[in-house]
Amino acid sequence: MKFEKLNFDYILENLDISSKLGKKRVKEIQFTNDSLFLEKEFFNLEVVINLLEKNPKIYSVMKRKLSNLKDISSIVERLINGYVLDDVELFEIKIFSMISQEIYELLKENYKDLAPQNLEKVIDILDPDKIRIASFHIYNSYSIELSQIRDKIKETKDESLYDKEIELEDNVRKFISKKLLNYNQVLKSSIKRLGYLDFVFAKAQIANKLNxxxxxxxxxxxxxxxxxxxxxxxxxxxxxxxxxxxxxxxxxxxxxxxxxxxxxxxxxxxxxxxxxxxxxxxxxxxxxxxxxxxxxxxxxxxxxxxxxxxxxxxxxxxxxxxxxxxxxxxxxxxxxxxxxxxxxxxxxxxxxxxxxxxxxxxxxxxxxxxxxxxxxxxxxxxxxxxxxxxxxxxxxxxxxxxxxxxxxxxxxxxxxxxxxxxxxxxxxxxxxxxxxxxxxxxxx
The missing domain is CATH 3.40.50.300 (P-loop containing nucleotide triphosphate hydrolases)
Known part of the structure; x- marks a missing residue:
């Protein structure tokens, strides 16, 4: 931006942004004469202001969830480029998707245009046992053969089976990455929407604060x-x-x-x-x-x-x-x-x-x-x-x-x-x- 002399930086610095995605959205702010874009921005802002008036507690709830979001854009790009994701990357997608889904459930009824995408199927891929906890590993339920190998290792302590276990786990990672690739667009959309949601909530908060x-x-x-x-x-x-x-x-x-x-x-x-x-x-x-x-x-x-x-x-x-x-x-x-x-x-x-x-x-x-x-x-x-x-x-x-x-x-x-x-x-x-x-x- 080029309007520091006008104290616009004061407005931006006082935005209550909770996530890296929201901060990225702030950096994308552009001065525009596109009346349709601006009317949509004002409409969304009015919607959120009305939401906060009806349900004041939702602000702290939403900001807490948004603050736990990580930017998984680079992971999704690796997925699109054909890389097999490792356990840490799969964990990051799972946590992101679970938080995103919680926000989706809060907004889907009356505020669908502001809500992220429904990522329930993405979560199912990364949580086949439907435990819904904040962790990830290669579950036995991904592969019967893998489950059997792990049982044998547990029973016999046969170290020669470790290489086979690693091979089967790698196959599962390939399988998961391939399935997730089908959802790359909904993941990208949710990343963008959640960044915008953080931004518009901050704009609504400062609009109320500064009258x-x-x-x-x-x-x-x-x-x-x-x-x-x-x-x-x-x-x-x-x-x-x-x-x-x-x-x-x-x-x-x-x-x-x-x-x-x-x-x-x-x-x-x-x-x-x-x-x-x-x-x-x-x-x-x-x-x-x-x-x-x-x-x-x-x-x-x-x-x-x-x-x-x-x-x-x-x-x-x-x-x-x-x-x-x-x-x-x-x-x-x-x-x-x-x-x-x-x-x-x-x-x-x-x-x-x-x-x-x-x-x-x-x-x-x-x-x-x-x-x-x-x-x-x-x-x-x-x-x-x-x-x-x-x-x-x-x-x-x-x-x-x-x-x-x-x-x-x-x-x-x-x-x-x-x-x-x-x-x-x-x-x-x-x-x-x-x-x-x-x-x-x-x-x-």
């Missing part, structure tokens, strides 16, 4: 009560309140202005996170979310300085922007997220570059959100501004530790791109040297 909601796809973006789960968790640990934000994006490029510390970058990242979650089959961090179905997410967020290549922040940023524009001109329709475009160059050229990029994005009707400090951006954009400092409730006790509690992170649409002059207010609240503040006001 995520099912997104819908339309021709516009409208999100109510969006939040960043990682930041929300951090604030909760500090016993502070997280302010959720609403946002609606029009057909034009959206530009967000606001003073430093006003949450512009976090808003940008959270928008991207919600898009990633939706188009990888997760429920999203909002109270409701209507999104466009897009081809990709293109980012230019944070300090892009590349010491290895000797590039300045500005040069690296321009290369990122160039890559985004080239991708768009090739026909890709991404969500474009740009944080403080050209902030490291002089204001006149920076504003000109911003207008130029906006013009291109607008021409190709790209859903794009750009944060900036620049004013006078033009009229061909939707302009949003962070409300900012709550000056009516400021207290003397405000300092750098709690100043964020006095910022309103809501977004309001404005007619112009003027950025509120809150920098000096924030500087005063941070108890910056009076002379610095005084001189600054004089220059203003």
């Amino acid at each position: 995520l909601v099912k997104p819908t796809f339309a021709n516009k973006t409208k999100i109510v009560g969006m939040f960043n789960p990682k930041v929300l968790k951090s604030l909760e640990e500090k016993e502070r309140i997280y302010q959720k934000v609403d946002i609606s994006l029009g057909k034009r490029v959206t530009v967000i202005t606001g003073a430093n510390m006003s949450g512009k970058t976090l808003t940008l990242k959270t928008l991207g996170l919600i898009q990633v979650m939706a188009q990888t089959g997760f429920f999203v961090s909002a109270e409701s979310a209507e999104l466009q179905l897009l081809d990709d997410i293109c980012l230019s967020i944070g300090d892009s300085q590349s010491l290895e290549e000797g590039l300045s922040s500005f040069a690296a940023e321009m290369l990122e922007i160039d890559g985004i524009v080239k991708k768009i001109k090739k026909g890709v329709r991404p969500l474009v997220l740009i944080d403080e475009l050209a902030r490291t160059t002089n204001p006149e050229e920076g504003r000109a570059l911003l207008k130029s990029v906006v013009k291109i994005l607008d021409r190709y009707s790209i859903e794009a959100i750009i944060t900036t400090h620049y004013d006078d951006i033009g009229k061909d954009v939707t302009k949003l501004r962070v409300v900012g400092i709550k000056k009516d409730i400021l207290l003397e006790s405000v300092d750098y530790k709690n100043i964020e509690d006095y910022i309103d992170y809501s977004l309001v649409e404005v007619d112009d791109g003027d950025v509120p002059e809150e920098a000096l207010t924030i500087a005063k609240l941070l108890k910056i040297d009076d002379e610095i503040i005084k001189n600054a006001y004089e220059y203003l």
